[in-house]
Amino acid sequence: MVMHVRAEAPGDERGALLAFIAEQRGGVRRAVLGLTEEQARSRPSASELTLAGLVKHCAEVEQAWLARARQEPPAVQRTQANWHECFRLVGDETLAGQLAHWEKIAAETEAYVRSVPSLDDTFPLPNDPWFPPDEQVSVRWLCLHLIRETARHAGHADVIRESLDGKTAFELVAEEQGSPWG
Numbered sequence: 001m002v003m004h005v006r007a008e009a010p011g012d013e014r015g016a017l018l019a020f021i022a023e024q025r026g027g028v029r030r031a032v033l034g035l036t037e038e039q040a041r042s043r044p045s046a047s048e049l050t051l052a053g054l055v056k057h058c059a060e061v062e063q064a065w066l067a068r069a070r071q072e073p074p075a076v077q078r079t080q081a082n083w084h085e086c087f088r089l090v091g092d093e094t095l096a097g098q099l100a101h102w103e104k105i106a107a108e109t110e111a112y113v114r115s116v117p118s119l120d121d122t123f124p125l126p127n128d129p130w131f132p133p134d135e136q137v138s139v140r141w142l143c144l145h146l147i148r149e150t151a152r153h154a155g156h157a158d159v160i161r162e163s164l165d166g167k168t169a170f171e172l173v174a175e176e177q178g179s180p181w182g
Contacts, residue, residue, distance in 0.1 A: 013119060017143035018110050024147055025106060027154030028058055030172040031161040032095060040095045041088075044163035051160050052095045053087040054153050059102035060086050061149055066109050069123045069142050113143060 032040050032051050040052040064074035078086055089098070113119075122136040137145075158169050167175075174180060 013140075014113055017119075017140070017147070018113055020147045021109065021143060021150065022106070024150035024154050025058070025102070027169065028054060028150065028157045029099065029102075030169065030176055031154070031157035032099070033172050033175060035095075035161075035164070037095055039164055042164065044160060047156075047160075048087065049156055049160060050088060051157055051164075052089050052098065054157050054160070055095060055098045055102060056089060056093065057087050058150055058153050059098055059105055062102070062109060062146055063105045065142055065146060066105065066112060068126060069112065069139060071123055109146070113139060119143070 032055060035051065037052070040055075041050050043050055060074075060076055064076070067074045076086070089095070116139050119138060119140040121139050123139075123142075125131040125135045125137055127133070161167055161169075161172070
């Protein structure tokens with residue numbers, strides 16, 4: 001299921017940002033449309049990336065940024081020791097479980113963005129060496145960052161899916177909508 005968010009009125013910045021996030025999520029989600037668990041976990045290229053791993057990573061990253069905006073710790077703490085696990089399913093994790101988890105996070109993201117008094121409200125960046133110290137970013141920045149992050153991985157997903165069975169994003173959109181492509 002792909003969540004479709006529409007801007008509520010002309011000039012509705014929140015709705016527009018949420019719609020762009022949802023659009024990019026859709027690109028990743030469509031890349032796994034009709035695949036078996038085995039196909040979604042496979043590595044059809046020289047890259048370590050898998051479609052199932054990309055779904056997990058996108059969900060985890062979105063949840064972590066949403067938690068930071070709320071000034072809470074991310075649900076999963078990643079370190080150098082476990083970083084590799086954010087791009088692949090481990091233990092009893094499944095693609096279906098990750099898709100459902102991401103759908104829940106997407107709803108939480110939308111509710112949060114719609115609930116803040118202003119997109120200019122800020123929160124601190126993590127104290128990581130790749131961020132400027134004591135830097136604050138806005139909820140608007142959060143939305144733009146999620147668009148950028150998810151779009152990057154939607155592109156990876158396109159390449160992996162096409163490497164698996166030759167299906168392109170256009171074909172998958174048509175398949176999702178139940179109409180022929182071509």
